[in-house]
Amino acid sequence: MSVDGGAPGGTAPRGGAPGGTAPRGGAPGGTAWETVVGLEVHCELKTRTKLFCSCKNAFGDEPNTNVCPVCLGLPGSLPVLNAFAVELAMRIGTALHCEVRPSIFHRKNYFYPDMPKDYQISQYDEPINVGGWLELPDATRVGIVRAHIEEDTGKTTHQGESGRIHAAEYALVDYNRAGVPLVEIVSEPDLRSAAQARLYVTELRAVLVATGASDGRMEEGSLRVDANVSVRRLGDGAYGTRCEVKNLNSLRSLGRAIEYEAARQVALLEATGIVAQETRHWDENAGRTVPLRSKEEAFDYRYFPEPDLVPLAPDAEWQARAAGAIGLLPAERRARLSTLLGAAPTTQQAEQVRVVVSQGLDDLVVAAAAGGAPADLVLVRAANELASDLDAALSLDPGAFGALVAMEARGALTATQSKAVLVELLTAGGGDPAAIAAAKGFEALSESSLADAVRDVVEAHPDEWERFMAGEAKLAGFFTGQVMRATQGKADGKAIAAELRRLRERDGPDPTDHGGRGDRDDHGGRGDRDNHGGRGDGGDRTGMERAGEDV
Amino acid sequence: MIPAAAESALDVAGAVRRGERTARSVTETALEMIAAREPELHAFLHVAADEARAAADSIDDALRAGRDPGPLAGVPVALKDNLCTRGIPTTCASKILEGWRPPYDATVVVRLRDAGAVVVGKTNLDEFAMGSSTENSCQGPTCHPMDPTRVPGGSSGGSAAAVGAGLVPLALGSDTGGSVRQPAALCGTVGMKPTYGLVSRYGLVAFASSLDQIGPLAGSVADAALLLEVIAGHDPLDSTSLDHPVPQVSRSIDAGVDRMRVGLVDELVDDTAPDVARRIREAAEELAQAGALVEEVAVPEMRLGLSAYYLIAPAEASSNLARYDGVRYGLRVEAPDVAAMNTATRTAGFGPEVKRRIMLGTYALSAGYYDAYYGKAQRARTLIVRAFDRAYERFDVLLGATAPSTAFAIGERTADPLAMYMSDVCTIPSNLAGHPAMSVPFGTGDDGLPVGVQILAPALGEERMFQVAAALERAAGARWR
Numbered sequence A: 001m002s003v004d005g006g007a008p009g010g011t012a013p014r015g016g017a018p019g020g021t022a023p024r025g026g027a028p029g030g031t032a033w034e035t036v037v038g039l040e041v042h043c044e045l046k047t048r049t050k051l052f053c054s055c056k057n058a059f060g061d062e063p064n065t066n067v068c069p070v071c072l073g074l075p076g077s078l079p080v081l082n083a084f085a086v087e088l089a090m091r092i093g094t095a096l097h098c099e100v101r102p103s104i105f106h107r108k109n110y111f112y113p114d115m116p117k118d119y120q121i122s123q124y125d126e127p128i129n130v131g132g133w134l135e136l137p138d139a140t141r142v143g144i145v146r147a148h149i150e151e152d153t154g155k156t157t158h159q160g161e162s163g164r165i166h167a168a169e170y171a172l173v174d175y176n177r178a179g180v181p182l183v184e185i186v187s188e189p190d191l192r193s194a195a196q197a198r199l200y201v202t203e204l205r206a207v208l209v210a211t212g213a214s215d216g217r218m219e220e221g222s223l224r225v226d227a228n229v230s231v232r233r234l235g236d237g238a239y240g241t242r243c244e245v246k247n248l249n250s251l252r253s254l255g256r257a258i259e260y261e262a263a264r265q266v267a268l269l270e271a272t273g274i275v276a277q278e279t280r281h282w283d284e285n286a287g288r289t290v291p292l293r294s295k296e297e298a299f300d301y302r303y304f305p306e307p308d309l310v311p312l313a314p315d316a317e318w319q320a321r322a323a324g325a326i327g328l329l330p331a332e333r334r335a336r337l338s339t340l341l342g343a344a345p346t347t348q349q350a351e352q353v354r355v356v357v358s359q360g361l362d363d364l365v366v367a368a369a370a371g372g373a374p375a376d377l378v379l380v381r382a383a384n385e386l387a388s389d390l391d392a393a394l395s396l397d398p399g400a401f402g403a404l405v406a407m408e409a410r411g412a413l414t415a416t417q418s419k420a421v422l423v424e425l426l427t428a429g430g431g432d433p434a435a436i437a438a439a440k441g442f443e444a445l446s447e448s449s450l451a452d453a454v455r456d457v458v459e460a461h462p463d464e465w466e467r468f469m470a471g472e473a474k475l476a477g478f479f480t481g482q483v484m485r486a487t488q489g490k491a492d493g494k495a496i497a498a499e500l501r502r503l504r505e506r507d508g509p510d511p512t513d514h515g516g517r518g519d520r521d522d523h524g525g526r527g528d529r530d531n532h533g534g535r536g537d538g539g540d541r542t543g544m545e546r547a548g549e550d551v
Numbered sequence B: 001m002i003p004a005a006a007e008s009a010l011d012v013a014g015a016v017r018r019g020e021r022t023a024r025s026v027t028e029t030a031l032e033m034i035a036a037r038e039p040e041l042h043a044f045l046h047v048a049a050d051e052a053r054a055a056a057d058s059i060d061d062a063l064r065a066g067r068d069p070g071p072l073a074g075v076p077v078a079l080k081d082n083l084c085t086r087g088i089p090t091t092c093a094s095k096i097l098e099g100w101r102p103p104y105d106a107t108v109v110v111r112l113r114d115a116g117a118v119v120v121g122k123t124n125l126d127e128f129a130m131g132s133s134t135e136n137s138c139q140g141p142t143c144h145p146m147d148p149t150r151v152p153g154g155s156s157g158g159s160a161a162a163v164g165a166g167l168v169p170l171a172l173g174s175d176t177g178g179s180v181r182q183p184a185a186l187c188g189t190v191g192m193k194p195t196y197g198l199v200s201r202y203g204l205v206a207f208a209s210s211l212d213q214i215g216p217l218a219g220s221v222a223d224a225a226l227l228l229e230v231i232a233g234h235d236p237l238d239s240t241s242l243d244h245p246v247p248q249v250s251r252s253i254d255a256g257v258d259r260m261r262v263g264l265v266d267e268l269v270d271d272t273a274p275d276v277a278r279r280i281r282e283a284a285e286e287l288a289q290a291g292a293l294v295e296e297v298a299v300p301e302m303r304l305g306l307s308a309y310y311l312i313a314p315a316e317a318s319s320n321l322a323r324y325d326g327v328r329y330g331l332r333v334e335a336p337d338v339a340a341m342n343t344a345t346r347t348a349g350f351g352p353e354v355k356r357r358i359m360l361g362t363y364a365l366s367a368g369y370y371d372a373y374y375g376k377a378q379r380a381r382t383l384i385v386r387a388f389d390r391a392y393e394r395f396d397v398l399l400g401a402t403a404p405s406t407a408f409a410i411g412e413r414t415a416d417p418l419a420m421y422m423s424d425v426c427t428i429p430s431n432l433a434g435h436p437a438m439s440v441p442f443g444t445g446d447d448g449l450p451v452g453v454q455i456l457a458p459a460l461g462e463e464r465m466f467q468v469a470a471a472l473e474r475a476a477g478a479r480w481r
Helices: A083-095 A194-211 A251-271 A316-324 A330-341 A347-358 A362-370 A375-385 A387-394 A398-409 A415-428 A433-439 A447-460 A462-469 A475-486 A493-507 A512-524 A528-532 A541-548 B009-017 B023-041 B049-064 B107-114 B157-164 B181-187 B221-231 B274-289 B300-323 B338-349 B352-365 B371-394 B417-424 B428-433 B462-480
Strands: A033-044 A106-109 A119-122 A129-135 A141-151 A155-159 A170-174 A181-187 A223-233 A243-248 A278-283 A288-294 B044-047 B076-080 B118-123 B170-175 B190-193 B213-218 B261-265 B293-297 B397-401 B437-444 B450-456
Touching (some): A033 A194, A083 A129, A083 A181, A083 A194, A106 B300, A129 A194, A194 A330, A251 A288, A330 A375, A347 A362, A347 A375, A362 A375, A362 A398, A387 A415, A415 A433, A462 A475, A462 A493, B009 B023, B009 B049, B009 B221, B023 B118, B044 B157, B107 B221, B170 B181, B170 B190, B170 B221, B181 B437, B221 B462, B274 B293, B300 B352, B300 B371, B300 B417, B371 B428, B397 B462, B437 B462
Parallel strands (some): B076 B170
Antiparallel strands (some): A033 A181, A141 A181, A155 A170, B170 B213, B190 B437, B397 B450
């Protein structure tokens, strides 16, 4: 993200590749390069049957078992459009803020053995969805050129391509996938880095899942991505010559391929000034793109209107029905959580919201908060404690989760104790947090016992207290540790901090110029980890205070 | 010269349903006649004798069990060999489909069987229905039933010859630019192209999808009506199939033509040989005699038809025929890689006329040429539709010749594709408009060979079209019997 001129930080996917994905600058002119990416995402629609026949639309079945005269393109067969595929396409268009409009189908003519008719039925200049946008969590609005319906091809598996045993070279074709409905979603070249391209696909995937159109399984080919990549000098208005990179079957491939391709183009431009427009293939093993065909070798697809199908003009009622079937979109889910927080979310909370929504835990958070638990703490616990066991978390009883967080919030459990109880709840799928806490012997200290414990520790360490009073804020950690030891961990870190603050204010003037930093220094090394995802320097003060809970 | 008409389908079905004859005996007679005439005619590419006998036996079983096999009970029917028949070879008279047996029946075949018809075989055609003489068959030409030195017309020449020779009362053909009507005219039979979408194309091997329609060939207007009613009607397997009640053509054939407004189309008379033109005018006079209001009308846009057709039809064909690539079925010529195998297979598998049209169509659709050729042809098509619309404001039906001449000699036009293409000049406009049209025999030309008069009607105007056809059939019967 360093030289891309795009959105500010905080957009790198959690645990993903590091930022700085744009190619290095350092050109003679001194201007940095900017990566420009537009994506074509093919989404397999989750219909029961194929686009033009009643064969089963299923992944992983025995090869060539879900086939019929139509999807095998046998002479005399004719396509009949699957109405549910149209409905899903309309849902996608609506979710991407496209204009859903009357459309027609075209034939795209080219020879390929896994394409039974040697033409693909697709949409060309009159697609069903045009002109929308998708807003990314980093607030970038990516234009959607179109999202059109087309049929998938079969799948070719090349055998014995070692080159050594010539006679063993052959290919197997499985036509189960032939005729599976696809929606191809074409973005504007609005993406400015590999990381942002990944963010787009991640967000788009979540949108597609929310519409019910896709299962989102990239590993099964449910989503397939082609990337149009070009580079230009930062500040240049015109786009550079682009190359289309194919065979991007995972987010990892997508990110690596864009980084490689952008770097390749920068090197070419710096050495020769020229990038040739071509289609390139991403070689995952070699970690590079290789030329597939040049512009001159590009196919002339000889598009013409498909005479076997009639124009498609969904009426307003059908469109409304499709729009009404869309679930909450990820942006709406994020907004819902932000609203729940009651105030504008901090950077850190925004990240927690993103994590919770991307993992599908937001319904749990909403339900738990509805039971009275404070939303901010529910969010923290969901983002930080539930991700590691997502399957269990998705079936967790929100009532039990909410009750646990409420106990912690009112000081009945320390953060550490609360997390221990949560592990039990996850294992069991629910339960009574109070009973579990009691069984574990957890009981929070009463306010007076805590005050006593803190006073005892302070009195036992007069020198340290002197220095703390003089402004050595990091000693708060020392006192906290001592109180924890004295109470066998039953004290709450936040309560200790509050008590220390109270004593300090009682014993002397508050060193306000150090107080804020004191918390930060004190907790940065230890308490941060759970809440900050390793980015201890990024949060604001509110975030730091929240981190303090975890001591 | 004209042979005694075969028994009518109506008579055969009636006799079988009443138990006067068995379907098996009717079938055996048909098979014997085919065996006797085939060496000279070559109307069939495949005679499905075993399947026909089995079908006939099951019809007889049904009758014995008290069930009605349907309106075509025991009637032998021949099918153009571009209609898919389950387990029975379907080659389109092309080497590229040699040996291919479809795993399914075309919708029209299903409907025929459900109506009690007996499919006796598959008839010869110009390869993939591309031609007007049945000479473009990889299996060699079919001969005219009355003169073996002449062509039967095409591309449904095998079906027309089989009906014309009295081998079967009924046959199906396909009509993309006149391929049912023109051979029907040349062979002295009735042939009809329905409104586009009235008969399902499912299982018809596509030539030009926006023009193709399956149509009946029969010895009489009444038999053609019977067959049309069996095969017409909405089919969910064909998206272009009309969801519209089947026109009741059998009931309309006795209605007469009193006050019917008939437009005699100048272009469909002037562009034909003098002996043909004379017969068409006589036909118009007969209709006027029978009470019709006949007027001449010029529809000059019809002359755009041939050029538009020879861009649109090859364009669609170039795409429809792409699938014959040697990968999945039919002919494969081995080669070192897939692209070379595709090329070798298609080079060996397609005949010269098919290759010519694939190249024409590929060119017409190419980047940079699309608007000038395919686009312009579609605009011409629109002009033709509008011209028809205007004519049908004044007329109920239009009248003209079906073909510009009577049957020509084998080999006469094979060296000159454009001369061959001209054979369809009278029939093409109805395909471009999607309208119904039919050919009814009306006397002979100077050479003693049949002349067909063509009746054209607006979309779904089949009933009035059959009314006129029946009137002309009666008039012809009165004149020449």
